[in-house]
Amino acid sequence: MRYRRNYVAGGTYFFTVNLLNRQSALLVEHIDVLRESVRWVKQQQPFYIDAWVVLPDHMHAVLTLPDDDHDYSNRWREIKKRFSKSLPKTELLTDSNRRKGERGIWQRRFWEHTICDERDFWHHVNYVHYNPMKHGLVNCVIDWPYSSFHRALELGIYQSSWCGEELMFES
Template structure:
């Protein structure tokens, strides 16, 4: 069995990528309200701050900051995945292994996590979260993607509404040359 080592910093800020099992699926945007409700339910029981988030058809990228002293992002992701899966009808194809383990065939079992190291790392990951719909060819302008915290950043004056590609430095507010 693989040895998955997770970095755990109490009250840390983390970047995540979480994928659906079927990478050609559109479940996350087709059922965006159910996904949002799953996140709301988990945050009500196990709070965390959402720094940035984008939901794409088949995966999501986000940055969370956990409460002081807390390192348990894995339990939060497990609860979000379960709540979302329970909200959907059982129509997915299941492997024999998933049937035997009583699992749904919606999410990949693992997720990718990166501990944010400093302000520059934070800025780079926030930009990565927000550029993703453009990067994947889902929109011609980042502001056209509705399932993103990008709009909150525009309202706060961090990004211009027409931002795409030329990332402002979130530390200094200056544009890259």
């Protein structure tokens, strides 16, 4: 059976995007390149970042697309492509990478989940922000620099001491 992605115009989605080499720290080593790649794609094909965290070898995001748009796949393709093209070619390539003209930086696919309601939204936003602690990278969420947690803190959504407790907000 083949997996079919769920495309909903104006939808909100949770994503996990991984490097091919899960031992790599490429994403945080080149965080400015990644940020610029996201910024450029966001200008060309707008989306709203509800939550985002970048870890050494993968990233999670909760993104909302414009009401008339459902094309998150192309956004991820462009982010990955721009990031890859900005790096020197030092990675080892498999025969498959060479045949397909790939750099060998990213896993080909990404995980996506369509957010279905407010509870699901907050569950995934919290998961994104808690992830650096989950992976043992920090002892407190606030200590991870590559996270939208800091923006959410400024907006009063979290307290600086938040460490993964479930947060629920009624609209």
